[in-house]
Amino acid sequence: xxxxxxxxxxxxxxxxxxxxxxxxxxxxxxxxxxxxxxxxxxxxxxxxxxxxxxxxxxxxxxxxxxxxxxxxxxxxxxxxxxxxxxxxxxxxxxxxxxxxxxxxxxxxxxxxxxxxxxxxxxxxxxxxxxxxxxxxxxxxxxxxxxxxxxxxxxxxxxxxxxxxxxxxxxxxxxxxxxxxxxxxxxxxxxxxxxxxxxxxxxxxxxxxxxxxxxxxxxxxxxxxxxxxxxxxxxxxxxxxxxxxxxxxxxxxxxxxxxxxxxxxxxxxxxxxxxxxxxxxxxxxxxxxxxxxxxxxxxxxxxxxxxxxxxxxxxxxxxxxxxxxxxxxxxxxxxxxxxxxxxxxxxxxxxxxxxxxxxxxxxxxxxxxxxxxxxxxxxxxxxxxxxxxxxxxxxxxxxxxxxxxxxxxxxxxxxxxxxxxxxxxxxxxxxxxxxxxxxxxxxxxxxxxxxxxxxxxxxxxxxxxxxxxxxxxxxxxxxxxxxxxxxxxxxxxxxxxxxxxxxxxxxxxxxxxxxxxxxxxxxxxxxxxxxxxxxxxxxxxxxxxxxxxxxxxxxxxxxxxxxxxxxxxxxxxxxxxxxxxxx
Numbered sequence: 031x032x033x034x035x036x037x038x039x040x041x042x043x044x045x046x047x048x049x050x051x052x053x054x055x056x057x058x059x060x061x062x063x064x065x066x067x068x069x070x071x072x073x074x075x076x077x078x079x080x081x082x083x084x085x086x087x088x089x090x091x092x093x094x095x096x097x098x099x100x101x102x103x104x105x106x107x108x109x110x111x112x113x114x115x116x117x118x119x120x121x122x123x124x125x126x127x128x129x130x131x132x133x134x135x136x137x138x139x140x141x142x143x144x145x146x147x148x149x150x151x152x153x154x155x156x157x158x159x160x161x162x163x164x165x166x167x168x169x170x171x172x173x174x175x176x177x178x179x180x181x182x183x184x185x186x187x188x189x190x191x192x193x194x195x196x197x198x199x200x201x202x203x204x205x206x207x208x209x210x211x212x213x214x215x216x217x218x219x220x221x222x223x224x225x226x227x228x229x230x231x232x233x234x235x236x237x238x239x240x241x242x243x244x245x246x247x248x249x250x251x252x253x254x255x256x257x258x259x260x261x262x263x264x265x266x267x268x269x270x271x272x273x274x275x276x277x278x279x280x281x282x283x284x285x286x287x288x289x290x291x292x293x294x295x296x297x298x299x300x301x302x303x304x305x306x307x308x309x310x311x312x313x314x315x316x317x318x319x320x321x322x323x324x325x326x327x328x329x330x331x332x333x334x335x336x337x338x339x340x341x342x343x344x345x346x347x348x349x350x351x352x353x354x355x356x357x358x359x360x361x362x363x364x365x366x367x368x369x370x371x372x373x374x375x376x377x378x379x380x381x382x383x384x385x386x387x388x389x390x391x392x393x394x395x396x397x398x399x400x401x402x403x404x405x406x407x408x409x410x411x412x413x414x415x416x417x418x419x420x421x422x423x424x425x426x427x428x429x430x431x432x433x434x435x436x437x438x439x440x441x442x443x444x445x446x447x448x449x450x451x452x453x454x455x456x457x458x459x460x461x462x463x464x465x466x467x468x469x470x471x472x473x474x475x476x477x478x479x480x481x482x483x484x485x486x487x488x489x490x491x492x493x494x495x496x497x498x499x500x501x502x503x504x505x506x507x508x509x510x511x512x513x514x515x516x517x518x519x520x521x522x523x524x525x526x527x528x529x530x531x532x533x534x535x536x537x538x539x540x541x542x543x544x545x546x547x548x549x550x551x552x553x554x555x556x557x558x559x560x561x562x563x564x565x566x567x568x569x570x571x572x573x574x575x576x577x578x579x580x581x582x583x584x585x586x587x588x589x590x591x592x593x594x595x596x597x598x599x600x601x602x603x604x605x606x607x608x609x610x611x612x
Contacts, residue, residue: 031196031197032059032063032193032194032195032196032197033059033160033163033166033188033192033193033194033195033196033197034059034060034062034063034188034193034194035063035066035197036166036167036197037060037127037166037167037170037186037188038060038063038064038069038071040167040170040171040174040203041071041096041098041125041170041174042070042071043205043206044095044096044174044178044206045095045096046071046095046096046097046098047070047071047072047452048071048072048073048074048089048098048451048452049064049071049072049073049074049098049099049100049127050074050076050082050083050085050086050089050097050098050099050100050448051073051074051075051076051079051082051099051100051101051102051106051127052075052076052077052078052079052082052101052102052106052109053073053075053100053102054101054102054103054106054129055102055129055190056102056103056129056130056131056188056189056190056193057100057101057102057106057127057129058190059190059193059194060073060100060127060129060193061073074447074451074476074480075476075479076444076473076476077472077473077475077476078109078470078472078473079099079100079101079106079107079109079110079113080109080110080111080112080113080440080444080470081113081440081443081444081447081470081472081473081476082099082100082110082113082444083099083109083110083111083112083113083114083116083117083124083126084112084113084116084438084440084441084444084445084448084470085099085113085444085445085447085448085451086098086099086113086117086124086448087113087114087116087117087120087122087124087445087448088408088431088444088445088446088447088448088449089448089449089451089452090117090122090123090124091120091122091431091448092406092429092431092448092449092452092453093452095123096123096124096125096174096177096178097117097122097123097124097125097448098124098125098126098127099113099114099124099125099126099127100126100127100128100129101126101127101128101129102128102129102142103128103129103130103131103142103143103144104142104143104144104146105142105144106128106129107126107128107129107144107146107150108144108146108149110126111149111150111153112436112438113444114126114150114153114154114183114185115153115183115436115438116433116436116438116441117183118153118182118183118436119433119434119435119436120433120434120435120436121181121182122181123177123178123181123182124177124182124183124184125173125174125177125184125185125186126150126154126183126184126185126186127185127186127188128146128185128186128187128188129188129190129193130143130146130159130187130188130189130190131143131189131190132189132190132191133161133189133191133192134191136189146185146187147159147187150185153183154182154183154184154185155176155177155180155182155183155184156172156173156176156177156182156184156185157173157184157185157186157187158172158173158185158186158187159187159189160186160187160188160189160192161189161192162192163192163195163196163197163198163199164198164199165199165202166188166192166197166199167197167199167200167202167203168199168202169186170186171202171203171204171206173185173186174206175206175207178206178208179207179208179209212340212342212343213322213338213339213340213343214339214340214343214344214347215320215337215338215339215343215344215347217347219337219338219339220337220344220347220348220351221351222335222337223299223318223320223335223337223344223348224348224351224352226297226316226318226334226335227255227297227299227318227348227352228352228353230296230297230316231296231355231357231360232294232295232296232297232360233255233256233257233295233296233297233299233355234257234258234260234291234292234295234297234298234299235248235251235252235255235257235258235259235260235299235301236260236261236262236280236292236298236299236300236301236303236305237259237260237261237262237265237268237269237301237302237303238261238262238264238265238300238301238302238303238304238305239262239264239265239268239302239303240301240302240303240321240322240340240341241265241268241269241301241302241341242265242268242302243342244341244342244345244346245268245269245273245426247342247345247346247349248269248301248341248345249273249274249275250349251345251348251349251352252274252275253274253275254349254352254354254355255352255354255355256355256356256357256358256360256361257275257299257361258275258276258277258287258291258360258361258364258365259273259275259276259277260276260277260278260279260280260288260291260292261276261278261279262279262281262303262305262434263279263281263283263415263419263434264432264434264435265303266279266419266422266424266430267424267425267426267428267429267430268426270423270424270425270428271372271423272423275361275365276368277291277364277365277367277368278368278371279419280292280293280305280310280569281305281307281310281568282307282310282568283415283416283419283420283566283568284310284419284568284569285368285371285420285569286367286371286569286570287364287365287367287368287371288368288569289310289568289569289570290364290367290569291364292310292311292312293310293312293570294312295312295315295360296315296316297315297316297317297318298311298312298315298316298317298318299318299320300317300318300319300320300321300333301320301321301341301344301345302320302321302322302341303321303326304321304323304326304329304330305330306330306435307330308330308331309572310570311330311331312331313331313332316334316335317331317332317333317334317335318333318334318335318336318337319333319335319336319337320336320337320339320341320344321336321337321338321339321341322338322339322340322341324336324338375391375420375421376395378391379391379392379394379395379421380392380395381396381537381538381540381541383537384536384537384538385561385606386535386536386559386561387491387535387559387560387561387562387603387606388534388535388536388537388540388558388559388560388561389537389560389561389564389607390413390417390489390491390558390560390561390564391417391420391421392537392540393417393487393489393534393540393544393556393558393560394417394418394421394422394461394487395421396540396541396544397422397459397461397487397544398421398422398423400541400544400545400548401428401457401459401544401548402456402457402548403427403428404427404428404456404457405428405456405457405458405459406428406429406430406431406446406449406453406456406457406458406459407422407424407428407429407430407431407458407459407460407461408430408431408432408441408442408443408445408446408449408458408459408460408461408462409430409431409432409442409460409461409462410432410433410439410440410441410442410443410460410461410462410463410466410467411432411433411437411438411439411441411466411496412439412463412465412466412494412495412496412497413463413489413491413495413496413499413564413566414442414461414462414463414466414487414489415432415496416496416566417461417489418430418461422461429449431445431449432445439465439466439469440466440467440469440470441466442460442461442462442466442467443460443462443466443467443470443471443473443474443484443486444470444473445460446458446459446460446484446486447473447476447477447482447484450477450482450483450484451480451482454482457485457548458482458483458484458485459484459485459486459487460484460485460486460487461487461489462486462487462488462489463488463489463491463494463495463496464488464489464490464491464492464515464517464520465493465494465515467486467488467520468515468517471520471523474486474523474524474527474529474553474555475527475528477529477553478527478528478529478552478553481551481552482553483550483551483552483553483554484553484554485547485548485550485554485556486553486554486555486556487556487558488520488555488556488557488558489558489560490517490520490557490558490559490560491559491560491561491562491564492514492515492516492517492562493513493514493515493562494512494513494515495562495564497513498513498562499566501513501582502578502579502582502583503575503578503579503582504578504582505577505578505579505581505582505585506582506585507582507585507586507589507597508582508586508596508597508600509596510596514596519533519557520533520555520557521533521555521556521557523555524553524554524555527553528552529552529553529554529555530546530550530552530553530554530555531554531555531556531557532546532547532555532556532557533557533559534556534557534558534559535559543556544556561603561606561607562600562603563600563601563602563603563604563605563606563607564603564607565604565607586600586601587601
């Protein structure tokens with residue numbers, strides 16, 4: 031057994047099923063070892079390492095286990111870094127294996143050699159260069175232990191001459207320890223929280239992904255406090271639209287009831303969230319924050335009371351200590367407001383709204399009706415995230431994954447590959463924009479190769495829509511030069527790659543297209559031709575944002591009057607989108 035085989039054996043023992051990567055000469059010993067009849071690990075050969083790293087991140091998210099990606103020497107490893115950052119910010123265990131040049135050539139500016147340690151220092155919780163066969167198992171097991179315990183990204187660098195050496199160091203091999211430790215807050219901290227909640231009338235719960243194992247307790251607490259529950263986008267598959275006392279989201283893709291619940295309360299109880307948008311957090315009320323990561327407490331807004339601990343035991347200890355409130359006026363008003371908002375969104379997303387180019391909400395609304403109740407969804411950043419947040423019903427069995435903290439484009443489709451690869455029985459949907467899909471579509475052929483029947487909805491509006499919205503809010507005029515996209519027929523592209531697809535330009539064709547995607551045993555693209563002028567506004571617009579948006583419209587009108595055709599088309603598309611909402 032050589033070192034490469036030994037490393038793979040260690041990975042097998044901790045449950046690793048596959049490695050995502052593009053092979054090269056410094057990784058040949060690994061791919062050769064995987065050809066053995068005894069090898070249990072599969073090599074997923076992607077066309078770009080970044081897509082492999084994104085897929086590995088999603089695999090780790092959906093399984094909770096260590097996922098592995100690999101790159102060869104400098105260029106291949108550098109391609110992994112964006113996906114590794116996504117894993118870091120989503121806090122999932124990911125191991126990156128870097129094939130490296132032979133030790134005799136290290137430090138000589140050899141072909142493809144890069145100083146990887148410094149470059150990856152920020153993204154990795156641990157990294158090491160294996161410099162002898164004897165230390166290989168110790169280094170690899172240390173990396174695995176740190177990745178699993180800290181839910182972190184780690185990297186191991188294996189020089190090509192080490193990988194083929196006879197394995198040794200077996201005395202370092204041991205079972206990986208998996209901690210089930212829970213951080214329980216002190217009684218004093220819980221008493222202080224209870225006192226503050228009991229002394230105030232209007233309470234709002236702002237729940238994040240840290241509530242994944244205590245949803246029922248959060249709802250029970252909200253019932254006792256008559257507190258509306260606002261949740262983050264990332265926790266949309268924990269607290270869904272029909273759960274009791276849930277009033278939606280705040281932030282850029284939020285809704286009015288979620289925004290007002292957070293901003294107009296006496297006490298905001300933040301549970302397991304590091305919500306980044308401080309302008310959507312109040313500065314006038316009392317704030318309590320409970321989080322197991324102490325560095326998150328007070329990170330985004332001034333808190334009156336911070337509690338270090340897991341949300342589950344914290345809430346369990348808190349419920350018997352809070353006094354049941356009788357006045358539910360605040361809660362009822364927000365629940366009613368949320369119900370009206372949902373009804374309005376449903377009305378605007380029915381197929382009778384058949385103006386063309388199509389309303390983007392029509393597609394996600396029909397997918398919501400027809401997709402499996404146990405489907406997994408991935409979403410990219412941009413306007414596609416808005417339609418998912420507003421129109422897709424998620425719950426414990428309907429998972430949602432995305433780049434919620436790193437915010438990278440091009441995550442949605444490779445994340446769907448990661449899910450489908452370990453859940454072949456699952457119905458997996460990628461909801462993506464044309465800009466994001468254009469970054470990763472080269473690996474559609476990888477999905478074809480491995481027979482992953484992913485269903486991909488591509489919002490094809492031929493522009494970077496969310497960037498346009500952000501620019502206009504800041505007072506910049508729309509510009510085709512930077513925002514316009516020249517797209518292929520994505521459905522025909524799917525067929526050329528060996529998959530299947532359909533282009534949809536008429537509302538009446540949407541249901542059949544979705545049914546075709548669901549029935550397909552191949553990767554399937556719905557090329558959705560949608561209105562680039564669709565307006566989607568946040569639940570609250572500041573004076574500065576309104577002023578910026580007004581400035582951008584004045585600039586665009588003046589440019590249109592001067593004869594710029596792109597501005598005329600932009601204004602007409604926006605007018606169509608506005609009229610459909612009225």
